[in-house]
Amino acid sequence: MNRQPRILLTLVLVAVIVGTGYVIWTDLAKPEFPSAETVSSTAKPTRGGRLTVTQRSEPRSFNRLVSLSAATDVFTQLTQARLVRVNRATHELEPWLAERWEASADGLRFTLTLRDGLRWSDGAAFTTDDVLFTFRAVYDERAASPIASSLRIGGQPLTVTAPDARTIQVIYPAPFGPGLRLLDNLPILPRHKLEAALEAGTFARAWGPATPPADLAGMGPFQLVRYEPGQRLVLTRNPHYWRRAADGTALPYLDEVVLEVVPDQNAELLRLQSGEVDMFQQALRAEDLAALRPLVDQGKVSLLELGVSTDPDVFFINLRDRYWARDPRRGWIVRRELRQALSHAVDREAFAEAVFLGAAVPIWGPVTPGNTEWFSPNVPRYPYSLEQARALLADIGLTNRDDDEWLEDEQGTEARFTVLTYRGNLVLEREAARLAEDARHVGLALDIVPLEQNALVDRMLRGDFEAIFFGYNATDLDPALSKDFWLSSGAAHIWNMAQATPATPWEREIDDLITRQSASLDPTERRRLFAEVQRIFGEQVPALYFVAPRLYMGVSARTINLTPSVLRPQLLWAADTIAVTP
Amino acid sequence: MAIYCVRRILLALLLVWIAASTAFVLTRFAPGDATFVEEQFLAPAAREARRAQLGLDRPLAAQYAGWLAGMLRLDFGESSLYARPVGQLLRERTVNTAILAITALLLATVLGVPAGIYTGRPRSGLTVPLVRGVSVTLVSLPPLVGSLLLVLLAARTGWLPTGGMTSADGSASWAAWLGDVAAHLPVPALALALPLAATLERLQSRALAEAAGEPFVDAARARGVSSRDALVRHAWPASLAPLLGLYGLMVGTLFSGSFVVEVVTAWPGIGRLMVDALRARDLFLVAGAAAAGAMCLATATLITDVLHAWLDPRIRERA
Numbered sequence: 001m002n003r004q005p006r007i008l009l010t011l012v013l014v015a016v017i018v019g020t021g022y023v024i025w026t027d028l029a030k031p032e033f034p035s036a037e038t039v040s041s042t043a044k045p046t047r048g049g050r051l052t053v054t055q056r057s058e059p060r061s062f063n064r065l066v067s068l069s070a071a072t073d074v075f076t077q078l079t080q081a082r083l084v085r086v087n088r089a090t091h092e093l094e095p096w097l098a099e100r101w102e103a104s105a106d107g108l109r110f111t112l113t114l115r116d117g118l119r120w121s122d123g124a125a126f127t128t129d130d131v132l133f134t135f136r137a138v139y140d141e142r143a144a145s146p147i148a149s150s151l152r153i154g155g156q157p158l159t160v161t162a163p164d165a166r167t168i169q170v171i172y173p174a175p176f177g178p179g180l181r182l183l184d185n186l187p188i189l190p191r192h193k194l195e196a197a198l199e200a201g202t203f204a205r206a207w208g209p210a211t212p213p214a215d216l217a218g219m220g221p222f223q224l225v226r227y228e229p230g231q232r233l234v235l236t237r238n239p240h241y242w243r244r245a246a247d248g249t250a251l252p253y254l255d256e257v258v259l260e261v262v263p264d265q266n267a268e269l270l271r272l273q274s275g276e277v278d279m280f281q282q283a284l285r286a287e288d289l290a291a292l293r294p295l296v297d298q299g300k301v302s303l304l305e306l307g308v309s310t311d312p313d314v315f316f317i318n319l320r321d322r323y324w325a326r327d328p329r330r331g332w333i334v335r336r337e338l339r340q341a342l343s344h345a346v347d348r349e350a351f352a353e354a355v356f357l358g359a360a361v362p363i364w365g366p367v368t369p370g371n372t373e374w375f376s377p378n379v380p381r382y383p384y385s386l387e388q389a390r391a392l393l394a395d396i397g398l399t400n401r402d403d404d405e406w407l408e409d410e411q412g413t414e415a416r417f418t419v420l421t422y423r424g425n426l427v428l429e430r431e432a433a434r435l436a437e438d439a440r441h442v443g444l445a446l447d448i449v450p451l452e453q454n455a456l457v458d459r460m461l462r463g464d465f466e467a468i469f470f471g472y473n474a475t476d477l478d479p480a481l482s483k484d485f486w487l488s489s490g491a492a493h494i495w496n497m498a499q500a501t502p503a504t505p506w507e508r509e510i511d512d513l514i515t516r517q518s519a520s521l522d523p524t525e526r527r528r529l530f531a532e533v534q535r536i537f538g539e540q541v542p543a544l545y546f547v548a549p550r551l552y553m554g555v556s557a558r559t560i561n562l563t564p565s566v567l568r569p570q571l572l573w574a575a576d577t578i579a580v581t582p
Numbered sequence: 583m584a585i586y587c588v589r590r591i592l593l594a595l596l597l598v599w600i601a602a603s604t605a606f607v608l609t610r611f612a613p614g615d616a617t618f619v620e621e622q623f624l625a626p627a628a629r630e631a632r633r634a635q636l637g638l639d640r641p642l643a644a645q646y647a648g649w650l651a652g653m654l655r656l657d658f659g660e661s662s663l664y665a666r667p668v669g670q671l672l673r674e675r676t677v678n679t680a681i682l683a684i685t686a687l688l689l690a691t692v693l694g695v696p697a698g699i700y701t702g703r704p705r706s707g708l709t710v711p712l713v714r715g716v717s718v719t720l721v722s723l724p725p726l727v728g729s730l731l732l733v734l735l736a737a738r739t740g741w742l743p744t745g746g747m748t749s750a751d752g753s754a755s756w757a758a759w760l761g762d763v764a765a766h767l768p769v770p771a772l773a774l775a776l777p778l779a780a781t782l783e784r785l786q787s788r789a790l791a792e793a794a795g796e797p798f799v800d801a802a803r804a805r806g807v808s809s810r811d812a813l814v815r816h817a818w819p820a821s822l823a824p825l826l827g828l829y830g831l832m833v834g835t836l837f838s839g840s841f842v843v844e845v846v847t848a849w850p851g852i853g854r855l856m857v858d859a860l861r862a863r864d865l866f867l868v869a870g871a872a873a874a875g876a877m878c879l880a881t882a883t884l885i886t887d888v889l890h891a892w893l894d895p896r897i898r899e900r901a
Contacts, residue, residue: 052750057858060665144631146624204635208665229664229674230850232750258750262848263858267733267745274737274744454614454863457622484623492623 045561045579047249050256053572054268054280058229058261062216063194063207064187065138065145074281074569078235078257079121080187081219083112083131083168084180088565088573091373091477093181097126097188097219098168101180107521110170110180119240120190121223122214128162133191135160136198143203150185150481158182175519177526178478190217221252221576233259243576253561253579269554272301278556278580281569283309283549285427286357292554299557306551307566308361308370310477313431315342315419316543317467319495321503328413333466337392339541343382344389345442346435352547355430360547365538366485368548370566371477376531379538389442400443407443416445417466420459423450425471431546432469463497477567479530480518486533487511495542506540590887594880598873605872606649609865610642616662616863636662638865649866658873659866663858668870671855676837676874678747679844679851683836685767686774690832694779695825698786702794702821703813713783720780729773729846736769744769745848770847774840778832785828789821796820823890830886834879 055074061067064076085096095101098112118126138145139157151158156173163169176182193215197206207216213224221243222235235257243251260277262268268280269288273295283306284292295301317333324330332338348362364381367374382388393399398407398415407415421432429450436446446467451459459465472494476482484490488502488511502508510533517529551566558581563574571578617624617632624632633639640648652659658668697717701710720728736742743749743766753759793799794817802812841853848854852874859867 050750058664060663144628144635146628146632149625149628205665210666210670226752228748228850229671230678230854231746231748231848234750234752260746260750260848261850262745263845263854264848266730267846267848270733270737270744274740276744452861454618454861455612457618458613458615461622484625490623491625498626 043560043581045245045249045253045577046582047253047579048255049253049580049582050258051254051279051559051575051578051580052258052260052277054260054262054271054277056261056263056265056268056282059209059233061208062211062224063189063203065134065147065189066143066204066206068146070281070568074259074572075224075233076187077220077569077573078222078575079216079218079220079224079238080189082185082187083114083183086181086184088567088570089563093179093184103179107175107179108172110172112168112170112180114166114168115242116166118219118242120192120217120219121238121240122190122193122217123240124190124192124217126188126219128165128168130188130191131168132160132162133195133198134186134188137189137194137203138186140198140203142201143198147185151182175521176480177518177520178476178480179521181476181478181481188219193217222254222257231261235259241576245577252576254575257575272554272556275300275556278559279553279571281572283551283570284554286359286549288554289357289359289552296554301554302557302559304553304555304562304564304571306553306564306570308368309548309551310368310370310566311471311473312363312366312368312545312548313428313469313471314366314494314543314545315432315435315467315469316495317417318463318465319503319542320463323463328411329409329415329417332396332398332409332415333417335396336540337396338398339544340382341389341392341442342435342439342444343541343544344385344392345444346438346544346546347384348546349384351431351434351438354434355427356547356549359552360549363545363548365534365545366543367534368545370548370551373477374479374527374530376534378531379534381538382541386442393442393444398443405440405443406445414445415443416447418447418449419467419469420449420451420456420465421469422453422456422471424452428469428471435469435546460494461497468494473568479514479533480526483514483518486514504540506536510536586891587888590884594877594884597880598876601876602653602869602873603646603650606646606865606869607642609860609863609868610645612863614863616865618863645865649869653873658870661859661864661867663862663864663867668866671867672852672870672874675850675852675855676878678849679837679840679853681763682767682770682774682840682844682849682851683833685771686778686836686840687829687832689771689775690778690782693775694782695786697779697783699790699814699818701783702787702790704791714787717780717783720776721784723777725773725777725840725842726846728776729770729843732769732773733846742766742768745846747848747850770843770849773843773847774836778836781828781832782825785825786821789824790817793817793821826886826890830883831879833882834875837875837878837882 055071057069057071059067059071059075060069061072062075064072064080081097083096083098084101085094087094097114097118099115101110101112103110114128120126135158137143138148138151153172153174153176159171161169194203194206197203209227209229213226216224218238221238221241223238224233225236226234237252237255241251245251262271265282269291271277272280273292292301292303296303317339319334321334324333352358352360352362361369365379367376369375393407397409401408401412409415419432419436421428432448436448439446456468456470460468479486484492487493488499488507491498493499496503502511513529513533517526517533520526520529551570553564553570555562559578560581561577561579562571563577564570565573615633615638616636617629637645649659656669658672660666661668661671664671697713701713733744736744747766748759748762753762794813796817799812799817802816803809837852840851841857843849844851844854845857852871855867856871859871
């Protein structure tokens with residue numbers, strides 16, 4: 001090849017690479033976050049139109065009673081209804097299929113009155129038999145419903161009867177603070193469609209993804225009309241939906257909702273940018289905000305700030321004594337001082353800046369300011385202080401005994417342990433790296449090992465880990481509905497799961513407080529007891545929380561009348577009132 | 583020739599069995615199982631019940647024997663992720679991947695081979711180094727980056743749909759469906775085809791340059807055949823042998839290895855199915871998808887080997 005063409009070609013390629021780099025850089029640089037107010041059109045909603053939403057995965061069942069997947073949950077929100085509903089925006093319990101209810105003075109008996117004249121999406125009449133059937137199905141052992149345990153109080157099921165054609169009576173085996181909130185987790189299913197499967201013992205397989213849409217029925221605002229595996233679910237208005245807007249307009253406003261299956265978040269973002277979809281169901285990553293900024297400026301996309309996340313990522317050390325029994329680090333690795341020192345060593349403001357580009361708030365416990373009902377500001381805090389961290393570490397015998405940068409204990413064992421995190425989750429990988437960097441400043445060596453999600457969960461459930469940094473989603477904002485996390489016997493008591501008896505006095509104390517809090521019917525007393533739980537948790541720091549991200553979502557400007565929530569599904573939980581402009 | 587074909591078919595079946603069995607066993611031994619997909623913190627009793635439902639409580643030997651017996655009846659078991667028969671899922675997704683793969687292969691051929699013929703001839707000027715430069719860039723471009731760039735281009739310009747296989751409106755007729763699919767094909771097909779076209783260009787260019795120097799091409803020229811005809815009619819057919827070998831591998835790669843492109847462009851093909859199955863530890867689906875991928879690879883190499891043997895008597899004689 002001649003020398004001149006080679007030089008020219010090289011120059012052209014360099015120019016292309018530099019140009020592309022400049023465009024990408026100017027797109028990503030200087031992200032700006034919108035103010036806290038919700039940005040959305042105030043146009044009057046009207047009936048009609050289609051809303052296109054992406055989702056990462058497909059439902060493995062259309063039956064919420066047998067599947068906990070996020071895709072099944074969204075599908076259920078759109079197609080099914082509960083007796084009562086927790087309003088995701090106000091966190092208040094509100095009438096739904098039941099138009100009112102009364103509670104007995106002892107809090108054990110609830111009498112619910114169903115709305116009159118309701119019909120399933122296929123036109124069949126909705127009756128108390130459907131409610132009784134649903135309870136029978138969820139407690140059926142052959143169905144092995146994964147939500148059955150959440151509908152038991154102290155291991156006992158609720159007793160449900162129908163004294164007349166419109167009345168349902170629910171009897172709790174023991175007083176339960178959240179009361180009927182428990183029923184928000186239970187969509188009512190059509191007896192006429194599913195009873196045969198329950199009788200035949202095949203309920204667990206009923207309403208699988210291959211079920212023809214005509215075989216489904218629901219009380220939600222939409223009904224499935226087409227499922228194209230790997231591509232999309234198409235839902236249309238339920239002609240028998242019962243709800244009306246304040247001005248009397250029959251809901252839902254939308255004619256159609258399309259759930260497009262897009263497994264990759266970058267591709268989801270591009271589809272929103274190109275106007276092919278109206279929203280996606282994940283909160284935006286910090287860097288996505290910058291990418292959407294030009295479209296916001298052009299009025300094509302609206303940014304919604306939902307508030308502070310209620311599901312912050314968590315770091316915890318394995319606190320099972322058994323795991324460390326033969327380990328030379330056992331003298332200090334499970335000590336409270338180590339965890340407190342780590343908390344002091346992390347500069348939370350810098351952490352938020354580095355990982356979330358500033359769109360996060362510092363936190364000191366699992367209950368974030370996003371959980372307005374239960375957040376207690378009076379928990380012990382560990383301000384950024386390397387001196388205090390070093391002093392705490394010295395208290396447990398960790399000092400620098402040689403020339404390297406790491407601390408050692410009295411036997412000369414280096415203060416080093418392994419932190420597992422999810423491979424491919426960039427936020428978690430960044431958080432773990434940031435923690436390791438901050439820990440290095442006080443002489444603690446944290447080796448970050450990203451693992452594929454299933455492998456990490458397997459290690460966690462077997463208790464075979466030193467420390468983990470991962471994302472944990474609480475079941476509910478009410479602590480009485482997240483007892484698996486708080487109780488020492490709980491399956492989600494992540495630092496030391498499913499203990500036969502509480503391993504420590506403070507865990508015993510938390511067990512007692514949570515049990516009393518769960519059984520109390522007095523809201524003030526419940527808040528007081530839970531504030532005490534948070535205080536003990538803050539003192540013992542069995543799990544460390546550093547920041548909670550602010551959640552943002554992007555929606556097309558044509559999407560109006562949204563009621564955002566920090567809880568999943570953040571926008572589609574109130575799909576019946578969403579509208580689009582023509 | 584018949585013996586050669588029978589032997590190759592038996593080898594292909596052996597390859598499918600080994601690939602599927604290896605996938606089955608490795609997935610079974612991988613940490614975690616299908617019950618972790620939906621809920622990490624199921625109560626132990628509920629998790630055991632779910633494991634029993636999925637047959638995960640059985641020993642590996644019993645599971646494998648049951649699966650193998652099913653395979654012999656072409657029953658691939660049921661997917662724990664989709665709660666549907668694996669055979670049904672594979673049929674749907676293989677058709678979708680075939681549409682994408684065949685289009686990509688045609689595009690790669692149409693772009694790569696003529697470009698290789700063009701650059702394989704001795705010429706002066708800027709065009710040849712430019713084509714070579716583009717080829718080298720495309721060959722070294724990872725599929726993820728390539729597909730994201732194309733999706734970005736589609737999103738920015740609005741000329742093409744950025745993903746999916748059809749639009750949500752549905753199609754009233756076959757013709758409308760084909761038109762819809764054709765509109766969605768360019769982005770994923772180009773993402774797959776461009777690196778392959780570049781590979782073909784490089785290979786064709788080199789093979790043609792080598793063939794052009796062979797004595798039989800010189801002899802043709804000496805007989806008065808024009809340089810262009812000597813190249814196209816004599817050198818080019820001789821340069822096709824290495825390309826033919828590459829096609830077998832390319833078809834196999836397209837069918838079994840297009841998962842990155844399928845994930846980014848949301849194409850509902852077998853690659854994406856495999857990724858989902860692996861993430862979900864869906865034992866039967868992983869094994870089924872591996873078998874389907876191996877089957878495609880084996881079939882493609884079988885066809886190219888048979889074509890080779892048909893074109894080259896030496897191979898037939900050796901067989």
